[in-house]
Amino acid sequence: LESELDQALVFAEALARECGELIRQAFFKDWPFRTAPVGGYHTAYDVKKRTDPVTETDRAVEELCRRRILERYGTGHRVLGEEGFDGRPESLQVKDLDPPTWAIDPIDGTANFVHHIPLCAVSIALITEGQARLGVVYNPIMEEMFVARRSRGAFLNGKPIFCSGVSELPDACIATEYGSDRSASKVAMMLEMVRSILENGTQAVRSTGSAALNMAFVACGRFDVVTEWGPYTWDLAAGQVLVEEAGGVCLLPNGAQFILDGRGILAANRYLAEKLRFQAYAFA
Ligand code: IPD
Numbered sequence: 001l002e003s004e005l006d007q008a009l010v011f012a013e014a015l016a017r018e019c020g021e022l023i024r025q026a027f028f029k030d031w032p033f034r035t036a037p038v039g040g041y042h043t044a045y046d047v048k049k050r051t052d053p054v055t056e057t058d059r060a061v062e063e064l065c066r067r068r069i070l071e072r073y074g075t076g077h078r079v080l081g082e083e084g085f086d087g088r089p090e091s092l093q094v095k096d097l098d099p100p101t102w103a104i105d106p107i108d109g110t111a112n113f114v115h116h117i118p119l120c121a122v123s124i125a126l127i128t129e130g131q132a133r134l135g136v137v138y139n140p141i142m143e144e145m146f147v148a149r150r151s152r153g154a155f156l157n158g159k160p161i162f163c164s165g166v167s168e169l170p171d172a173c174i175a176t177e178y179g180s181d182r183s184a185s186k187v188a189m190m191l192e193m194v195r196s197i198l199e200n201g202t203q204a205v206r207s208t209g210s211a212a213l214n215m216a217f218v219a220c221g222r223f224d225v226v227t228e229w230g231p232y233t234w235d236l237a238a239g240q241v242l243v244e245e246a247g248g249v250c251l252l253p254n255g256a257q258f259i260l261d262g263r264g265i266l267a268a269n270r271y272l273a274e275k276l277r278f279q280a281y282a283f284a
Helices: 002-028 056-076 110-114 184-199 211-219 233-245 270-277
Strands: 046-049 052-054 078-081 101-108 121-128 131-139 144-149 153-156 173-176 204-206 225-229 249-251 264-268
Touching: 002 056, 002 110, 002 121, 002 131, 002 144, 052 110, 056 078, 056 101, 078 233, 101 110, 101 211, 101 233, 121 211, 121 233, 131 211, 131 233, 144 211, 144 233, 153 211, 153 233, 173 184, 173 211, 184 204, 184 225, 211 225, 211 233, 211 264, 225 270, 233 249, 233 264, 249 270, 264 270
Parallel strands: 078 101, 173 204, 173 225
Antiparallel strands: 046 052, 101 121, 121 131, 131 144, 144 153, 225 264, 249 264
């Protein structure tokens, strides 16, 4: 089983590079002269909602992943992908007895991709017996390949990475996101989250626009904490392995135990995770 996971990691990294090539070509096609079409980008792209665009590249990358996984593992492996999601919360669950499941976000940070902001990544994770075992987050624009596998550490472009040693909130750089839900209750919750982060006196607050990159940035010590309600299993599964293998901790934003389909993340280095776990007021 261990050697199977080693081989799966090699497969996942090669797949991420292949996906990255598609993303890079599309991103740089009209670089640097892309300007928003009259009426805004939503006229040029398919939209689930205006706040949640889908491009033909998202579709092509997910299609490529499904094809490669089928070729390699047959129908014994399941794919849980952002674009193939049927909208039912039950479909997000990966139970202990389920077949090995690949959680795929073809482009995490699609709004960045659409706006020509170089913060987007393909996120690929393998989940077996309900646990994420390995994860790859690849930003092909900045050429940053984050990989991790349980008990084997986390790496950025082949070098081991570790969470930061920042132990006080006033020294911390904290990431959060605004997500794509514009309902009054979600907006109120997000503003409350930002207010509580600011009132706790952090050094800096940031958003990359990609939940997977936020977690990769916690894993390599750029961010000390990331917290957000809203992301899905495919946004979080690879990042969970990265953060935990880099010595960090994943929880839900209210301090509860992290679950892959919990639609929330509080990832931090172990010092701040310990503090925030008991200050769950901050991000509840
Ligand atoms: C989104 C991004 C965003 C986060 C959302 C995600 P997408 O993923 O990660 O930062 O706030 O929760 O859904 O739509 O770009 O793949």
